[in-house]
Amino acid sequence: MLATATNVLRIHPEKCTGCLRCELACSYMQTGTFHPAKSVIRVSPFEGHTSYAPYTCTQCAEGWCMTACPVGAITINAAGAKDVLDDTCVGCKLCTIACPYGTMFYDPDTRKAFKCNLCGGAPACAEACPTAAITYEGTATEDWLGEFARVRSARVLAGVR
Amino acid sequence: MTTASLRAPSKRPTPSAARQPQDGYAGKLLRVDLAKKKCWAEPWSPDAMRELVGGVGLGAMILYRETATKGGKGNVSWDHPDNRLVMATGPMAGLPAWGSSGLTVVTIGAGTNGPTSTQANGFFGTNLKYSGYDAIIIQGHAPDWVYLYINDDVVELRDARDLLGKDTWATQDTLSAKLGLSGHMLSVYSIGPAGENLARFAAIQGDYGHVASKNGCGAVMGKKKLKAVAIVRGTKALRASDPRGLMQAADDIGFDLRTDPSAKSLYEYGTLPGVVNLSRLGALPIKNYTTNVSSVDMSQWEAPKLREGFDHRGHQCSACGMHHCHMSVIRQGERKGTIVDEPEYEGWSGAGWAIGAMSDIEGVAWLNTELDKACLDVNEFGWICGWVMECQEKGYITEEQLGFRLKWGDIKGAARLIQMISHRQGFGNLLAEGVKRAAEKLGSPAKDCAIYTERGAAPRGHDHRARWDEMLDTCTAATGTLESGVPVHPTEVGQPARINTFDGEAVAKFIAGIRGRRNFEDSLGMCIFTTRTRLENLCRALNAATGWDVTVPETVRFGRRTSAILRAVSLRCGHTPDLERPSTRYGSTPIDGPAKGQAVGAQWEKMVDTWYREVGYDRKSGKPLPATLKELGLDWLTKDLWGKRA
Amino acid sequence: MATRHVVIGGGTAGMNAIRTIREEEAARSEITLVSAEKPYSRMVLPYYLDRSIAESHVFTATPRVLADWGVKAHLGRRVTALDAKANACTLDDGTTLEYDDCLIATGSSAVRAPVPGADGRGVHSFWTLDEARAVLAEIAPGSHVVMVGAGFIAFTILNSILALGAKLTIVEMEPRILPRMIDDAGATLVEGWLAKHGVAIRTGARLATIEDAKGRKRLRFAAGGDIVCDVVIMATGIKTNLEWLKGSGVTINRGVIVDDHLRSSVPNVYAAGDIAEGRDLITGEPAVHAIEPTAQEHGRVAGANMAGKDVRYRGSLIINIVEVCHLDVASFGAWDEAKAEAASGVKPDRPAYRKLLWRGDRLTGAIILGPSSDIWTTNDVGMLKGLVQSGVSLARFKAYLKRNPFDIKPAFIASKTTSALLPETILGRPSKAPGNTPVAV
Numbered sequence A: 001m002l003a004t005a006t007n008v009l010r011i012h013p014e015k016c017t018g019c020l021r022c023e024l025a026c027s028y029m030q031t032g033t034f035h036p037a038k039s040v041i042r043v044s045p046f047e048g049h050t051s052y053a054p055y056t057c058t059q060c061a062e063g064w065c066m067t068a069c070p071v072g073a074i075t076i077n078a079a080g081a082k083d084v085l086d087d088t089c090v091g092c093k094l095c096t097i098a099c100p101y102g103t104m105f106y107d108p109d110t111r112k113a114f115k116c117n118l119c120g121g122a123p124a125c126a127e128a129c130p131t132a133a134i135t136y137e138g139t140a141t142e143d144w145l146g147e148f149a150r151v152r153s154a155r156v157l158a159g160v161r
Numbered sequence B: 001m002t003t004a005s006l007r008a009p010s011k012r013p014t015p016s017a018a019r020q021p022q023d024g025y026a027g028k029l030l031r032v033d034l035a036k037k038k039c040w041a042e043p044w045s046p047d048a049m050r051e052l053v054g055g056v057g058l059g060a061m062i063l064y065r066e067t068a069t070k071g072g073k074g075n076v077s078w079d080h081p082d083n084r085l086v087m088a089t090g091p092m093a094g095l096p097a098w099g100s101s102g103l104t105v106v107t108i109g110a111g112t113n114g115p116t117s118t119q120a121n122g123f124f125g126t127n128l129k130y131s132g133y134d135a136i137i138i139q140g141h142a143p144d145w146v147y148l149y150i151n152d153d154v155v156e157l158r159d160a161r162d163l164l165g166k167d168t169w170a171t172q173d174t175l176s177a178k179l180g181l182s183g184h185m186l187s188v189y190s191i192g193p194a195g196e197n198l199a200r201f202a203a204i205q206g207d208y209g210h211v212a213s214k215n216g217c218g219a220v221m222g223k224k225k226l227k228a229v230a231i232v233r234g235t236k237a238l239r240a241s242d243p244r245g246l247m248q249a250a251d252d253i254g255f256d257l258r259t260d261p262s263a264k265s266l267y268e269y270g271t272l273p274g275v276v277n278l279s280r281l282g283a284l285p286i287k288n289y290t291t292n293v294s295s296v297d298m299s300q301w302e303a304p305k306l307r308e309g310f311d312h313r314g315h316q317c318s319a320c321g322m323h324h325c326h327m328s329v330i331r332q333g334e335r336k337g338t339i340v341d342e343p344e345y346e347g348w349s350g351a352g353w354a355i356g357a358m359s360d361i362e363g364v365a366w367l368n369t370e371l372d373k374a375c376l377d378v379n380e381f382g383w384i385c386g387w388v389m390e391c392q393e394k395g396y397i398t399e400e401q402l403g404f405r406l407k408w409g410d411i412k413g414a415a416r417l418i419q420m421i422s423h424r425q426g427f428g429n430l431l432a433e434g435v436k437r438a439a440e441k442l443g444s445p446a447k448d449c450a451i452y453t454e455r456g457a458a459p460r461g462h463d464h465r466a467r468w469d470e471m472l473d474t475c476t477a478a479t480g481t482l483e484s485g486v487p488v489h490p491t492e493v494g495q496p497a498r499i500n501t502f503d504g505e506a507v508a509k510f511i512a513g514i515r516g517r518r519n520f521e522d523s524l525g526m527c528i529f530t531t532r533t534r535l536e537n538l539c540r541a542l543n544a545a546t547g548w549d550v551t552v553p554e555t556v557r558f559g560r561r562t563s564a565i566l567r568a569v570s571l572r573c574g575h576t577p578d579l580e581r582p583s584t585r586y587g588s589t590p591i592d593g594p595a596k597g598q599a600v601g602a603q604w605e606k607m608v609d610t611w612y613r614e615v616g617y618d619r620k621s622g623k624p625l626p627a628t629l630k631e632l633g634l635d636w637l638t639k640d641l642w643g644k645r646a
Numbered sequence C: 001m002a003t004r005h006v007v008i009g010g011g012t013a014g015m016n017a018i019r020t021i022r023e024e025e026a027a028r029s030e031i032t033l034v035s036a037e038k039p040y041s042r043m044v045l046p047y048y049l050d051r052s053i054a055e056s057h058v059f060t061a062t063p064r065v066l067a068d069w070g071v072k073a074h075l076g077r078r079v080t081a082l083d084a085k086a087n088a089c090t091l092d093d094g095t096t097l098e099y100d101d102c103l104i105a106t107g108s109s110a111v112r113a114p115v116p117g118a119d120g121r122g123v124h125s126f127w128t129l130d131e132a133r134a135v136l137a138e139i140a141p142g143s144h145v146v147m148v149g150a151g152f153i154a155f156t157i158l159n160s161i162l163a164l165g166a167k168l169t170i171v172e173m174e175p176r177i178l179p180r181m182i183d184d185a186g187a188t189l190v191e192g193w194l195a196k197h198g199v200a201i202r203t204g205a206r207l208a209t210i211e212d213a214k215g216r217k218r219l220r221f222a223a224g225g226d227i228v229c230d231v232v233i234m235a236t237g238i239k240t241n242l243e244w245l246k247g248s249g250v251t252i253n254r255g256v257i258v259d260d261h262l263r264s265s266v267p268n269v270y271a272a273g274d275i276a277e278g279r280d281l282i283t284g285e286p287a288v289h290a291i292e293p294t295a296q297e298h299g300r301v302a303g304a305n306m307a308g309k310d311v312r313y314r315g316s317l318i319i320n321i322v323e324v325c326h327l328d329v330a331s332f333g334a335w336d337e338a339k340a341e342a343a344s345g346v347k348p349d350r351p352a353y354r355k356l357l358w359r360g361d362r363l364t365g366a367i368i369l370g371p372s373s374d375i376w377t378t379n380d381v382g383m384l385k386g387l388v389q390s391g392v393s394l395a396r397f398k399a400y401l402k403r404n405p406f407d408i409k410p411a412f413i414a415s416k417t418t419s420a421l422l423p424e425t426i427l428g429r430p431s432k433a434p435g436n437t438p439v440a441v
């Protein structure tokens, strides 16, 4: 895969089987260990244990996390991803409540914020996904999950499994 | 992952990922005493990990050490409080190799009243290891129904009285709702009514469709009044010794699974192709072994057709890329819209062909899930239901006895039978004893129609009269079910790639020769399907995870050691070699189809003789010979089995 | 002649405005900054207090950066008067600055409870860097610190005080803690949690006097026993720094009233941050939101408009989070609206609490409590903000969420909140990274 500054993580929810391998790969990139609790891509379940989809930072245009940070600890890296500078972050968590997508995280062990940084241009989740439900493509970002989730939440809402 | 990801991780390791004494492992065993209502963590040493690995390796040793009766000659029976229920995973669980969330249940099973090793997957191993444990060892009987709740360091036995009577899916639904956790945030392994009511072929079912099915392990759970084990996805870290090497090995295994001819169809369609493929060999069991000729158009049973017939949705185990373990939404008919687990080959056979249901595909799929929900082993159910159907047809079991008329292929009737067995109602009370005990109770001629092994186990969903290798394996295994299992690359362990399955001598040598690998696989915390690669790859992955230097010969030796220990337990349970044979029907000769006239019975004794010679066990007593044990490094076991003089 | 901007106050709002002017302007303008303090971020002070960062870390612009940005700075100087008619302001050293437009961003300052002894030795506020230095100089391991007031600011420094090895007692006049951040149920949970972590709390305590007691401090109350301690921190509220605007011609209510362009009643005078009374995103009513994100957004919008852009501001959303001994406590929007329809849930096996508030099908406010290490909490914190901020219709999920207030994710995703949020930006264009401000040549 050739990375350009405009590449985004594109999610194909209908292909996701809920195996959570992306979370393992992501946590390895984030922490150097396998630690899904610290993955910044999270697979959401929808209805009846038949529908899953990974969800992560859209690298939104506003970059609410970045503009909220009082010390300028969030910047834009070479891959175009908002990225936390560990030595600047003070761990105030403002970015975690500023990001309206819920994709800004905080690690109580390091006392730093962390987020998807597109692995600097070679996203491990996309490489790890065995069904290509996550691809890294030069396209505009979109709400990849909304329609899938709408359809696949009908049972949950109807209370049938 | 391609090489692009093989860079250093972007962040330094976090303190919570502090090094465990042994890479690849969570590092602790969870001991649960139901009678005392206590749960505690037990450390296990890196040496013990290397010796026992996990899964069946660990479980076998726990059974051996902890279930003997006083003096070490006998063994506690399945329903004794001292029986252990070991739910173990292994070093690969939770790591990125495909299908790595393996659960191996090891216990004294209710079916044979002997040792059991039976597997499932889902998210058991992942959730457990990220909570900090490699295995759960359960002992004692709870005074009242409880479930085990594990959330990192919070481990509790909680009241399960409100879950009683619920099927396994409803149990998981209820716990998810109660705990406010959805999807894989919660892994639940539970028993349904069949387990609660101690049906001897009750299974343990988990995560919607994964079943540890063999030898009545669900009845053991029921006897212990343990309704479920619910594990929240833990928040701890697992460290691999060489994470990049592990990912490379995992990717190479994935590549093999996708492309190797011996694994490819499994990758694409799971076990679905088995139906048509086995029918061509005469190994598809039709109507309780009464025929091997299909009366329906087999094209509708081709794997792609089977899958396309449903709105099918992925529901893979941890980190798995196989197109296997799917959920299906029924598209048409009276059960339209119902979500079922896509049946495995075993489901199509046990809930379908064996009971003469060969055209109502949706019905079979539904029935298969009903079995999972009740928690009955689909194989043994197939044999028992098919047997009842045949006996009714022949008048050996009357309508009055059963309470209704059950004809070949009657899905609704079969579902009724499930309920009768799981609640031990009427004739169901007898059937809940399993096919062997029920058949013996009724006696001939009904008995002669029943499919079982004399040890008390039921074979898998094949017609083994066309697969003598598996019949021999099933009958001689200490666990009552496949112990050798035909591997992908027999040549890797010095066996021929192919044998004539109707040549008893060759079959016996082959089955003895491949022994070991399966136990190794079942100790890793992986899935039997995602280990369908060269052993060398598995060693690479294991070594990358643990930092060990395990070699291929060592894996075989490890597996054989585990077999010897299991055999020692089964001997303590009173399983003598004379039980190592098929029932009359199981060992009969096919009257039609591709294997017509192939008489396994004629060669049986010689096959067993050869097998004993090849594995180095004593034909008379069944004990592994001292020389064999010495070779395996099990001198301590020699002392136990043969006394001081050996 | 280049446009002359004067920015009064070099805090969050002021510095964001300056950066944005530089980012947005078509032609290079003249920027003058007057600030009583050097530019730094107040909300980073708690991390300076616990010594996890050095003092240098709190500054948002050094003289070198100001020079790079081409800002003429009068630091340590106060503006004492503004003459909107004359387009000029006067500094405390007598300097008069004329401007084409100006920004009022003087923020707020701490107020102490009006009790005898409140201004004595060993009694501190915690609002400015100077005050932080003073507190830091006095707390030693084993010191007994009494925090007067149990509001948000008190809670932002609570962890730091404990981290310094001090013993902490919180006294609060009201019957409960965090009265302006969370509801009673949440407060009860937090109080229990604090007690478990060794923090003493005394609510409903009316402070009468603070006296010297043999080198220590004695706090007397209207009722109940005295407390003797080493250090007193008064976190008893803040007031907006408005006095100097008297007679300026700018309309003032609780703060400087601003329109959707952050313009005051005088078209070329803008106001931003704690001092501004702008539109509340949820209620649509004018409000003073003394929080960092509002100061940032105000500052940026004001800056863009001062640079000649036409940027409309939709309003600011109250968002607050504090960590209390590894328990995250956050609230959003109209979390305390009494008339709103509400649904809440508590998890029995860990301290977790959710409250969702509705107006029709929209989520208008939320409260969330959970352990910081809890991976479900962090995810949902942001999603709740997104739901409140975007105001997407949750009609399909309303009944479900009322039953399952913890299951935010599917509701967020399936209601296409992402679709609603993606086009949203404050300035009508993608934000620039902090280091990318155009530099003067």
Ligand SMILES: Cc1cc2nc3c(=O)[nH]c(=O)nc-3n(C[C@H](O)[C@H](O)[C@H](O)COP(=O)(O)OP(=O)(O)OC[C@H]3O[C@@H](n4cnc5c(N)ncnc54)[C@H](O)[C@@H]3O)c2cc1C
Residues within 6 Å of the ligand: A092, A094, C008, C009, C010, C011, C012, C013, C014, C034, C035, C036, C037, C038, C039, C040, C041, C042, C043, C044, C045, C046, C077, C078, C079, C080, C105, C106, C107, C108, C126, C127, C128, C153, C156, C157, C241, C244, C272, C273, C274, C275, C289, C290, C291, C292, C293, C295, C319, C320, C321
């Ligand atoms: C300890 C602490 C913790 C906080 N934590 C949080 C938090 O977690 N989250 C959150 O959202 N908010 C928090 N805040 C509040 C946040 O810091 C303020 O809302 C924010 O700083 C407001 O920015 P501002 O630019 O409006 O005002 P300020 O940042 O206060 O800046 C005002 C500037 O104007 C100067 N000034 C004042 N009067 C004059 C004058 N007459 N002439 C010239 N200059 C003048 C001041 O010296 C100062 O430099 C915290 C505040 C403190 C003190």
Ligand code: SF4
Residues within 6 Å of the ligand: A057, A058, A059, A060, A061, A062, A063, A064, A065, A066, A082, A098, A099, A100, A101, A102, A103, A104, A115
């Ligand atoms: S973490 Fe949130 S705010 Fe930051 S770039 Fe990603 S989506 Fe935007």
Ligand code: SF4
Residues within 6 Å of the ligand: A068, A069, A070, A071, A072, A073, A074, A084, A088, A089, A090, A091, A092, A093, A094, A095, A096, A112, A113
């Ligand atoms: S937690 Fe770190 S990155 Fe996030 S806003 Fe605070 S300082 Fe910035």
